[in-house]
Amino acid sequence: MKSSFASRPVLLMCLALLGPAIASAGQAEDDRLHxxxxxxxxxxxxxxxxxxxxxxxxxxxxxxxxxxxxxxxxIGGRWGKGVIAVRQDSGWSNPSFITLAGGSIGWQIGAQSTDIILVFKTRRGVENLAASKVTLGADAAVAAGPVGRQASAATDAQMKAEIYSYSRSRGLFAGIALEGAVLQPDEEANAAAYGGNVSSWDVFDNRVFSTPPLAQKFRQALVQYAPPPTR
Known part of the structure; x- marks a missing residue:
C-alpha cells in the first residue's frame, strides 16, 4: 500500500534520489512559460x-x-516548476511562478516526466498558495479530475474537491492523485521575470515593473481554452 506524505526529512531524501533530473528540470523563466x-x-x-x-x-x-x-x-518523489494564473474581473491574470514537490513510499522503480495541470475551483486554495504554500489533500482537497467533454463524469467525492489534478502524457490528459504534494511560490523566479521583490498577488494584480512577452502568450492561451462561462 502507498502512503503520501510531505514531511521535510523524507522529502529531502526523495529529492536527493532525483539527482541530475532535478538539475535538468531547472528551466529559465521564459522556457517555463513557453x-x-x-x-x-x-x-x-x-x-x-x-x-x-x-x-x-x-x-x-x-x-x-x-x-x-x-x-x-x-522511496519516490516528484519535482517540478510551473506557473499559475487566476481569473480576475478583467480576465486572466499574469502567471505567477510556482514549484511542486512531494513524495510517496511504496514499491516503485524508474523515472518519468509528465505535465501536470491543476484546476482551482475556489479562491481559498490560491490564497493559501500565494501566502506561503499549500499541501494538496491537507490544506486543500484535491481529486483526480474527470476527462472528456462532460464534467458530469466527476464523482460526488470529486465535486467536493477544491482542486482537480491532471497529468498529460503522449497527448492524453488523465486524472492523477497528488495528495501530499506541496505547492509554493517561486519568489526568485517572480523577481527575475517581473522585476523587484513582488508577491504572487502583485503578479496577479499586475503590480509589477515589467511583464515578459511569453507571460502575455500564456494569458492568451488561457483566454482561448478557458474563457468565462456563458451567462
Whole structure:
C-alpha cells in the first residue's frame, strides 16, 4: 500500500534520489512559460480525452507544471516548476511562478516526466498558495479530475474537491492523485521575470515593473481554452 506524505526529512531524501533530473528540470523563466503555454495548446487536440471545457470555464485558477520529474526506488518523489494564473474581473491574470514537490513510499522503480495541470475551483486554495504554500489533500482537497467533454463524469467525492489534478502524457490528459504534494511560490523566479521583490498577488494584480512577452502568450492561451462561462 502507498502512503503520501510531505514531511521535510523524507522529502529531502526523495529529492536527493532525483539527482541530475532535478538539475535538468531547472528551466529559465521564459522556457517555463513557453513549455506551460504549449501544454495549454494541447488541451483541444483530443477533445474526448481532455479536460472538460465546462470545468475550465468555471475555474478560478489554473496551474501548469510542465516536465514534472517522478522518480524513485522504493522511496519516490516528484519535482517540478510551473506557473499559475487566476481569473480576475478583467480576465486572466499574469502567471505567477510556482514549484511542486512531494513524495510517496511504496514499491516503485524508474523515472518519468509528465505535465501536470491543476484546476482551482475556489479562491481559498490560491490564497493559501500565494501566502506561503499549500499541501494538496491537507490544506486543500484535491481529486483526480474527470476527462472528456462532460464534467458530469466527476464523482460526488470529486465535486467536493477544491482542486482537480491532471497529468498529460503522449497527448492524453488523465486524472492523477497528488495528495501530499506541496505547492509554493517561486519568489526568485517572480523577481527575475517581473522585476523587484513582488508577491504572487502583485503578479496577479499586475503590480509589477515589467511583464515578459511569453507571460502575455500564456494569458492568451488561457483566454482561448478557458474563457468565462456563458451567462
Amino acid at each position: 513549455a506551460a503555454t504549449d501544454v495549454l495548446h494541447q488541451i483541444s487536440e483530443i477533445p474526448e480525452n481532455a479536460i472538460p471545457p465546462e470545468l475550465l470555464a468555471n475555474a478560478y485558477g489554473i496551474a501548469v507544471i510542465p516536465g514534472v520529474i517522478k522518480a524513485g526506488f522504493v
